[in-house]
Amino acid sequence: MMTKFVSNIHRQTSPQWPADTVAAFTAPDISAVHRSLSEYRPTPLLSLPNLAHELTVGEILVKDESHRFRLKAFKALGSAYSIYRFVRQYLERPGRQCPPADQFYRESTLPKGTFVFCTATDGNHGRGVAWIARQLSQRAVIYMPTNSAHARIENIRKEGAEVVVVDGSYDDAVARCAKDAHARGWQIISDTSWPGYEEIPRWIQAGYLTMFEEIHADNDAGFDIVIVPAGVGALAAAAAWYYNCVYPEPRPKLVSVEPVGADCLLQSIVSETGEPVSLKGQFASIMAGLNCGTPSTIAWPFVKRGFDLFMTVTDDAAREAMRTYYRSTGDDPRIISGESGASGLAALLTLCNESSVAADDARAFLSLSPSTKVLLLNTEGDTDSEGFGEIVL
Numbered sequence: 502m503m504t505k506f507v508s509n510i511h512r513q514t515s516p517q518w519p520a521d522t523v524a525a526f527t528a529p530d531i532s533a534v535h536r537s538l539s540e541y542r543p544t545p546l547l548s549l550p551n552l553a554h555e556l557t558v559g560e561i562l563v564k565d566e567s568h569r570f571r572l573k574a575f576k577a578l579g580s581a582y583s584i585y586r587f588v589r590q591y592l593e594r595p596g597r598q599c600p601p602a603d604q605f606y607r608e609s610t611l612p613k614g615t616f617v618f619c620t621a622t623d624g625n626h627g628r629g630v631a632w633i634a635r636q637l638s639q640r641a642v643i644y645m646p647t648n649s650a651h652a653r654i655e656n657i658r659k660e661g662a663e664v665v666v667v668d669g670s671y672d673d674a675v676a677r678c679a680k681d682a683h684a685r686g687w688q689i690i691s692d693t694s695w696p697g698y699e700e701i702p703r704w705i706q707a708g709y710l711t712m713f714e715e716i717h718a719d720n721d722a723g724f725d726i727v728i729v730p731a732g733v734g735a736l737a738a739a740a741a742w743y744y745n746c747v748y749p750e751p752r753p754k755l756v757s758v759e760p761v762g763a764d765c766l767l768q769s770i771v772s773e774t775g776e777p778v779s780l781k782g783q784f785a786s787i788m789a790g791l792n793c794g795t796p797s798t799i800a801w802p803f804v805k806r807g808f809d810l811f812m813t814v815t816d817d818a819a820r821e822a823m824r825t826y827y828r829s830t831g832d833d834p835r836i837i838s839g840e841s842g843a844s845g846l847a848a849l850l851t852l853c854n855e856s857s858v859a860a861d862d863a864r865a866f867l868s869l870s871p872s873t874k875v876l877l878l879n880t881e882g883d884t885d886s887e888g889f890g891e892i893v894l
């Protein structure tokens with residue numbers, strides 16, 4: 502299957518979203534909650550001048566989430582913030598006490614075993630939920646698709662969670678998790694949303710803002726293009742909010758990247774109604790975190806009005822990007838990047854190197870030139886160490 506590039510006809514220049522849908526994004530306590538985790542450190546923002554020179558762009562900066570906590574992916578920012586908000590609601594009832602946000606995880610007052618947290622995951626989000634549940638001495642049950650990498654399953658078990666491998670895709674795991682949670686009174690902490698289940702996914706999206714705050718605390722030079730890996734679109738929603746409503750003008754162009762064949766955001770953008778569509782069938786991309794067939798309903802309005810270009814990349818492009826990061830160009834720093842994490846660089850390599858009319862149009866649309874400054878998000882490191890070894894080493 503071929504890569505695709507779609508410029509967004511639904512893009513608005515200064516999008517506005519209803520107040521109730523942006524409330525979580527404007528919460529004042531997001532970074533304080535993250536700082537209350539003893540393992541919290543801002544992740545590095547790395548410059549790759551030699552690669553930029555080779556690709557004939559002005560600058561490439563990479564936010565390197567392979568250093569996030571010890572989980573090697575940005576996802577736990579969402580589980581940490583959403584579980585805090587959920588537990589805070591519980592602890593703010595009469596007779597209970599909730600520590601302030603900036604001490605929340607250091608001084609938890611939640612009795613052991615109060616909740617069972619559950620979620621579906623292709624790896625990273627579930628690991629984050631399991632990690633946070635363990636810090637609060639709660640139980641976690643994590644549902645994973647049948648083709649999940651062994652290393653990713655084990656990583657979640659090592660956090661003390663029970664793993665249920667569902668016979669089917671990520672979307673099947675989401676459905677099974679919701680069914681079991683309903684039957685057993687468990688609390689779903691899902692990064693995707695559906696009609697009637699929205700509050701927690703909004704807090705998860707809001708938790709991702711810490712990544713963008715860190716980037717711009719370190720760096721006041723503007724970007725021309727930000728490339729965002731997309732699965733259900735929750736990270737993309739946070740990027741849409743940040744770069745359209747928080748970041749000052751001139752604003753960068755936002756590019757969503759999905760695997761060829763698991764491009765539910767791109768297909769929703771080109772759909773007749775402009776509303777989210779669910780893709781049918783199994784998704785077999787090695788970019789496990791992006792292997793999703795259904796956009797998150799609450800993410801969609803942000804992505805639909807706030808992104809400029811939607812594109813897909815092949816698994817081969819992701820492999821090449823993992824190797825490019827690892828081998829590094831000249832004395833650029835080495836970066837450890839997993840399959841989904843490398844998709845942003847895969848998109849940039851595709852944009853710079855593909856010779857096709859569609860790629861020409863995309864380059865022109867993005868005004869890609871030798872002075873363009875690009876931000877990439879390496880959203881994960883070697884979260885599947887076996888797969889990483891086979892592809893890179």
Ligand SMILES: Cc1ncc(COP(=O)(O)O)c(C=O)c1O
Nearest residue numbers: 731732733734735736790880881
């Ligand atoms: C490493 C990585 N990058 C990107 C994403 C995409 O995030 P979202 O599903 O919010 O679009 C995921 C999702 O699991 C992921 O694990």
